[in-house]
Amino acid sequence: MDLAGKLSLYGKPGKPSGPAATGHDQDKSGESVRAGLELSQPSVLTFSGLEFSEISPDLYFRREVYEDLQLGDARLSELLVQPMQFLDDLLPVDSQPATPAMIHRNEVLFLDTETTGLGRGPGNFPFLYGLAWISEQGLIFEQYFLNGPGAEESFHQILRDLVSRFSAICSYNGKSFDIPLIRNRFILLGERFRAPPVHLDLFHFWRSVGGGMRKKLRNRSSEVGKKKGFKQKNMEEEVLAFYREDDLPGSEVPQVYFDFRKYGRNDRMHLVMKHNEWDLQGLALLFLKAIGIVNEQRDQVSLYRSGIARMFLRHGRSQESLEILQDITAKPSDEGYLEELLYGDRLLLGLLLKKAKRYEEADLIFEGLFRKYRCMQSCIELSRYKELRCRDLSQALSIAREGLDLLEFRGVEAKDRYYQDLIRRTRRLENRLHGTQSEANAAQRKR
Incomplete structure (x- = not known):
């Protein structure tokens, strides 16, 4: 037809x-x-x-x-x-x-x-x-x-x-x-x-x-x-x-x-x-x-719009999902829009912004989630951004160590995936910083 x-x-x-x-x-x-x-x-x-x-x-x-x-x-x-x-x-x-x-x-x-x-x-x-x-x-x-x-x-x-x-x-x-x-x-x-x-x-x-x-x-x-x-x-x-x-x-x-x-x-x-x-x-x-x-999703409560955003994402409509999440997380005013759901929506928004190569916007999202909720996924994303995009190894290491200290304070098991990721990340960043420092010292001696 x-x-x-x-x-x-x-x-x-x-x-x-x-x-x-x-x-x-x-x-x-x-x-x-x-x-x-x-x-x-x-x-x-x-x-x-x-x-x-x-x-x-x-x-x-x-x-x-x-x-x-x-x-x-x-x-x-x-x-x-x-x-x-x-x-x-x-x-x-x-x-x-x-x-x-x-x-x-x-x-x-x-x-x-x-x-x-x-x-x-x-x-x-x-x-x-x-x-x-x-x-x-x-x-x-x-x-x-x-x-x-x-x-x-x-x-x-x-x-x-x-x-x-x-x-x-x-x-x-x-x-x-x-x-x-x-x-x-x-x-x-x-x-x-x-x-x-x-x-x-x-x-x-x-x-x-x-x-x-x-x-x-x-x-x-x-x-x-x-x-x-x-x-x-x-x-x-x-x-x-x-x-x-x-x-x-x-x-x-x-x-x-x-x-x-x-x-x-x-x-x-x-x-x-x-x-x-x-x-x-x-x-x-x-x-x-x-x-x-x-x-008429714009007229719906944030609870429904959050679900619609996830449905759109599963259906391959990531841009529409991103726009909805940006809208509902910017000014969460609905009664019943739980803190737990707001946290999940902001994390998903950060990952979608990263996928869209809007790294600075994603970094702001992850920074806020790590500082407010102590979100380990955001900690890792933040450390990764500082290392790969900002080329700031010291800052990346500092964030990774902060997350690692927090997990150890919580008493998580050694096999915890976030703990394992942050252990590997801190060791690698320490080695990179040590190597960079050694190269700088060698160059100084040659002078």
Whole structure:
């Protein structure tokens, strides 16, 4: 899809101009394949009011269209009016050679599965697929329930057709679990799963951006011992302020499915469906939040901007990372921007300035870190700068000795890497100074 086509997505704010602009009929994705699979006498499965229609033997389907949606403080209609909702800033610069440029939010397929186990091997069967995408109608949500492995072949036709219509997949930890599992299931049937060239795994994004926030929580006395992770439910609570009520724990999902298959018990199956539906709803809103945070990072708190800087650095965008770090460390005024995080950001900034060959600026950073925090990495960098750039061996040796004395006072072990580095550095500088002095004395005697 060319640039003009992508830009045509922007009609009125929050109202993308329609399915034709994205190269696929978004509101009817998979419908053509489903029509070819329809049974002459389809049955219906109902789980506490959730109705699934049979579209192929043992394959059941339901669809919901959310014109608006609110989870906690996050509202779909408000998030959709953000300008320039492309996800390029969330991806590495060189993610893949075939990666299309300017991927719009409407070209993203959200995916989540519910399975019979936790592994990715052939014994783990994904019996429920949740799929969603954003269109001019809102959020389109579809669920496919496979009442046994016999439904896989029919469903794979639908999944192949649907996935081919999108430029990217968005998941939560799907790179490590869902996608490898789906590929393995395709291989078992002698097929190949062709995923879009771009896969945005929000687990990695929020772990990066939320790192500073997590440190803040760990330092609150009320949070001691809770050890929150970066599961999707954790991020829904922190980012969306959404707390699931009566949600079925993921660990119980396999047993509920087994009870349904073996004993016909369906009293808890609706909880599995709702759990998957919440996963897709939360995934879509966390995705839109991620785009907004990156696109408007200058308006974000320093905690988030610190995480964005690190994400940009991992994605090969070191200059943008450097600029963000310079900005947030120059005047750290945010409440909750911890001293520990400020220290880490300044050290990273110094290393980036050094990499950019802006040695004098880096030297000022390292000098401040060594004097204020007694940072050994900064001590070594400072000594190295004095030796190699300033050609001041005496000053370089003095700084190295100061760091060595400090480590010995702390009682560090002899195998400590900073201690070993400073031992070697002081000996080498002493030898160089001794050699220089000897040469100077010899020259003096010749006179």
